Amino acid sequence: xxxxxxxxxxxxxxxxxxxxxxxxxxxxxxxxxxxxxxxxxxxxxxxxxxxxxxxxxxxxxxxxxxxxxxxxxxxxxxxxxxxxxxxxxxxxxxxxxxxxxxxxxxxxxxxxxxxxxxxxxxxxxxxxxxxxxxxxxxxxxxxxxxxxxxxxxxxxxxxxxxxxxxxxxxxxxxxxxxxxxxxxxxxxxxxxxxxxxxxxxxxxxxxxxxxxxxxxxxxxxxxxxxxxxxxxxxxxxxxxxxxxxxxxxxxxxxxxxxxxxxxxxxxxxxxxxxxxxxxxxxxxxxxxxxxxxxxxxxxxxxxxxxxxxxxxxxxxxxxxxxxxxxxxxxxxx
Amino acid sequence: xxxxxxxxxxxxxxxxxxxxxxxxxxxxxxxxxxxxxxxxxxxxxxxxxxxxxxxxxxxxxxxxxxxxxxxxxxxxxxxxxxxxxxxxxxxxxxxxxxxxxxxxxxxxxxxxxxxxxxxxxxxxxxxxxxxxxxxxxxxxxxxxxxxxxxxxxxxxxxxxxxxxxxxxxxxxxxxxxxxxxxxxxxxxxxxxxxxxxxxxxxxxxxxxxxxxxxxxxxxxxxxxxxxxxxxxxxxxxxxxxxxxxxxxxxxxxxxxxxxxxxxxxxxxxxxxxxxxxxxxxxxxxxxxxxxxxxxxxxxxxxxxxxxxxxxxxxxxxxxxxxxxxxxxxxxxxxxxxxxxxxxxxxxxxxxxxxxxxxxxxxxxxxxxxxxxx
Numbered sequence: 192x193x194x195x196x197x198x199x200x201x202x203x204x205x206x207x208x209x210x211x212x213x214x215x216x217x218x219x220x221x222x223x224x225x226x227x228x229x230x231x232x233x234x235x236x237x238x239x240x241x242x243x244x245x246x247x248x249x250x251x252x253x254x255x256x257x258x259x260x261x262x263x264x265x266x267x268x269x270x271x272x273x274x275x276x277x278x279x280x281x282x283x284x285x286x287x288x289x290x291x292x293x294x295x296x297x298x299x300x301x302x303x304x305x306x307x308x309x310x311x312x313x314x315x316x317x318x319x320x321x322x323x324x325x326x327x328x329x330x331x332x333x334x335x336x337x338x339x340x341x342x343x344x345x346x347x348x349x350x351x352x353x354x355x356x357x358x359x360x361x362x363x364x365x366x367x368x369x370x371x372x373x374x375x376x377x378x379x380x381x382x383x384x385x386x387x388x389x390x391x392x393x394x395x396x397x398x399x400x401x402x403x404x405x406x407x408x409x410x411x412x413x414x415x416x417x418x419x420x421x422x423x424x425x426x427x428x429x430x431x432x433x434x435x436x437x438x439x440x441x442x443x444x445x446x447x448x449x450x451x452x453x454x455x456x457x458x459x460x461x462x463x464x465x466x467x468x469x470x471x472x473x474x475x476x477x478x479x480x481x482x483x484x485x486x487x488x489x490x491x492x493x494x495x496x497x498x499x500x501x502x503x504x505x506x507x508x509x510x511x512x513x514x515x516x517x518x519x520x521x522x523x524x
Numbered sequence: 525x526x527x528x529x530x531x532x533x534x535x536x537x538x539x540x541x542x543x544x545x546x547x548x549x550x551x552x553x554x555x556x557x558x559x560x561x562x563x564x565x566x567x568x569x570x571x572x573x574x575x576x577x578x579x580x581x582x583x584x585x586x587x588x589x590x591x592x593x594x595x596x597x598x599x600x601x602x603x604x605x606x607x608x609x610x611x612x613x614x615x616x617x618x619x620x621x622x623x624x625x626x627x628x629x630x631x632x633x634x635x636x637x638x639x640x641x642x643x644x645x646x647x648x649x650x651x652x653x654x655x656x657x658x659x660x661x662x663x664x665x666x667x668x669x670x671x672x673x674x675x676x677x678x679x680x681x682x683x684x685x686x687x688x689x690x691x692x693x694x695x696x697x698x699x700x701x702x703x704x705x706x707x708x709x710x711x712x713x714x715x716x717x718x719x720x721x722x723x724x725x726x727x728x729x730x731x732x733x734x735x736x737x738x739x740x741x742x743x744x745x746x747x748x749x750x751x752x753x754x755x756x757x758x759x760x761x762x763x764x765x766x767x768x769x770x771x772x773x774x775x776x777x778x779x780x781x782x783x784x785x786x787x788x789x790x791x792x793x794x795x796x797x798x799x800x801x802x803x804x805x806x807x808x809x810x811x812x813x814x815x816x817x818x819x820x821x822x823x824x825x826x827x828x829x830x831x832x833x834x835x836x837x838x839x840x841x842x843x844x845x846x847x848x849x850x851x852x853x854x855x856x857x858x859x860x861x862x863x864x865x866x867x868x869x870x871x872x873x874x875x876x877x878x879x880x881x882x883x884x885x886x887x888x889x890x891x892x893x894x895x896x897x
Contacts, residue, residue: 257794283640286794287787337787338695344773488702 197221197249198257200313203298204238204275205264214267216241217299219313220249228306232299238278256284259317261336262294265354268368268375273343276373279336287337290320293354293368293375301357316362330397332367332388343373347484347500351387354378369473369480376476383469389413389430390466390481398437404461406454408517409437419486423495423503426483427510428466435518455515462513470509477501530665530833531821533598539738540746542670543590543730545677546737547583547750549807550726552680553629554874555719555758557636557781557804566701566771569762571720576755579724583751585882587744589731592889598735599825605888615822618732621877622822626815627849628870630654631857633808640782641798651849654809659842661813662820663835669814670736676810683803684757686796690764690784700770701763715871722874724754728881732818816842 200222205215217232231248235241245253261279263272272291279285305312324333332353334342342350349372354365366380367387379387385396394415399408411434418427473479484500495503594601602611634650642650662669690696727747730737737743765780768787777783785797793799820841824833856862 283643286789287783288789341695341768341770341773344776345770346772482697485697485699488699490702490704492703494703 196254197251198254201260203262230302260290262292265295268293271374273373289336296357298357304360331364348482349478351480371478405440407438408434425508430513433516459513459515463511466511474505543737544746544750545673547727548753551754555723567706572758575720582882583747585886589885590739590743595734595739615825623848626845627852631853655846658812662817679806687764690768696767722871725874725878
């Protein structure tokens with residue numbers, strides 16, 4: 192019985208740009224068995240048409256019940272994910288914990304380079320997301336189907352998803368994609384992405400690399416408190432950052448407390464500036480991936496509409512205060 | 525072999541706990557799983573509390589019945605209260621209500637089974653098998669059934685604890701629970717209030733089995749505890765699903781409880797929701813068995829049977845209930861319009877019986893005491 196079915200770990204969806212609206216859906220079979228792998232790829236107009244088509248091209252029955260990842264091409268995401276997501280969501284076999292990932296580059300080519308018998312690339316990718324999903328890992332953005340839907344449905348906020356680039360044999364984390372309702376509108380990388388992690392729900396970042404200041408802060412734990420003015424004219428963000436200096440180009444710079452304080456202050460100003468830049472980018476696009484709009488609900492008043500929120504949000508004044516609590520360096524010379 | 529006496533009573537010890545468990549399980553039958561996204565707005569949390577208080581009033585009237593000596597006398601007790609014709613009228617009126625209740629809960633449950641567990645099987649099979657099991661349970665007789673509720677209660681109350689993780693999720697925010705009072709020009713939620721009230725209904729059927737509960741004066745205490753547990757459970761589940769989905773996403777979901785269960789993950793077993801759904805079956809099966817016994821009892825009153833109870837009689841009652849259920853399921857329960865009709869019907873009858881039955885009994889007791897004194 193069990194030999195006759197093949198559970199699959201992911202679907203990858205590309206295209207949708209052609210006039211006929213067709214998409215290319217691919218997957219890798221078989222998972223985990225020591226057997227030569229194959230990439231199955233079909234050009235279809237409906238997702239489940241691909242699902243059915245796979246069964247007709249492979250000797251086993253493919254089961255979507257174990258599907259863990261859904262890779263969606265950037266171009267597709269820019270046109271809106273709603274249709275795709277709805278299809279996945281209505282299938283009772285598919286878990287709500289399905290990870291959603293935006294891909295760039297040629298994903299099928301990347302798969303084609305991992306067809307070895309012991310190269311369980313599909314499973315490793317799943318393990319990676321599973322690992323970073325845990326609460327205290329602020330390395331990469333991880334969003335599953337349920338979280339995406341909740342963000343999408345919340346009246347005034349927008350979702351975000353991780354972006355990866357497939358390049359030859361590599362699959363690299365690039366940053367976070369911001370959505371306006373269901374279509375991708377922007378992407379942030381590097382430091383911006385890390386600041387986004389700090390401000391959003393992952394309040395732990397292992398390394399905050401600041402090459403501009405030649406400093407790496409490590410084991411960052413941030414406590415963010417966001418406050419909206421009652422008349423929605425300004426937003427105050429207080430960020431308390433605890434951590435330590437993990438790397439510094441010249442340790443001589445912080446030999447005395449005065450220099451240490453000066454460095455701290457410099458980093459604080461730098462972070463504040465970055466946060467404001469990131470938020471004003473969101474304001475310009477009229478998107479709210481940090482779910483700040485969710486804070487407008489109050490126990491005894493009517494929730495505001497999307498239009499009202501957009502209007503207030505795009506002109507909102509933003510005050511940011513970063514307080515850095517760095518552990519002093521010891522035993523260094 | 526001793527004669528089969530389904531309605532025999534042997535023990536006379538106090539059994540307030542059976543009443544507690546019965547009340548709670550009969551109340552938790554609907555909303556736990558069937559009542560879909562009726563309580564989607566955060567302010568409906570207050571409605572649960574308000575209707576819980578209203579339900580307490582009904583339970584208070586019920587406890588008056590338990591306090592009279594009539595309730596412990598079985599048939600003679602009813603006869604003294606309502607007279608011979610009165611009982612017949614009541615029995616006749618209770619039959620369609622019981623049948624409706626049985627059909628509604630079994631089809632709703634079958635539909636969930638069909639949708640989430642065995643999608644390739646006909647829904648009707650999910651009705652037939654539970655009915656066979658329920659009839660088997662019912663064959664043990666009323667007294668054993670009443671005692672069995674302890675097992676049912678312990679066997680299902682743990683589901684409650686499975687929802688604790690949803691309060692600790694990262695994506696939760698307290699803002700999902702706002703606003704707490706209805707604001708703006710929304711249509712008044714009288715229908716939702718009715719749904720909540722009918723979800724508290726069920727204990728009125730205890731009147732029919734008060735004989736086996738060995739009623740005494742302290743019954744109100746047990747009923748109050750049961751009601752409080754039900755309010756707590758409803759609140760708990762509603763808050764969990766509001767936090768999990770948010771008040772905008774929740775209305776789009778038909779079975780929030782099951783969908784929430786699907787988010788649980790266990791390293792051993794992928795589909796935790798299947799276990800949850802199966803566990804719910806415990807109380808569904810039990811209630812169907814109890815109601816089938818009641819149908820048998822009521823129809824015996826109607827046809828004036830003097831002989832002792834028989835297995836065949838019970839099985840015929842069970843089959844009749846199953847036939848009604850299957851008919852409704854097969855021809856009158858299309859998803860969408862007709863399903864809403866049945867939900868509405870159940871909502872109205874549930875609320876009506878929960879309000880009227882205790883009231884009727886209470887008035888009858890008042891009249892009785894006035895005429896005797």
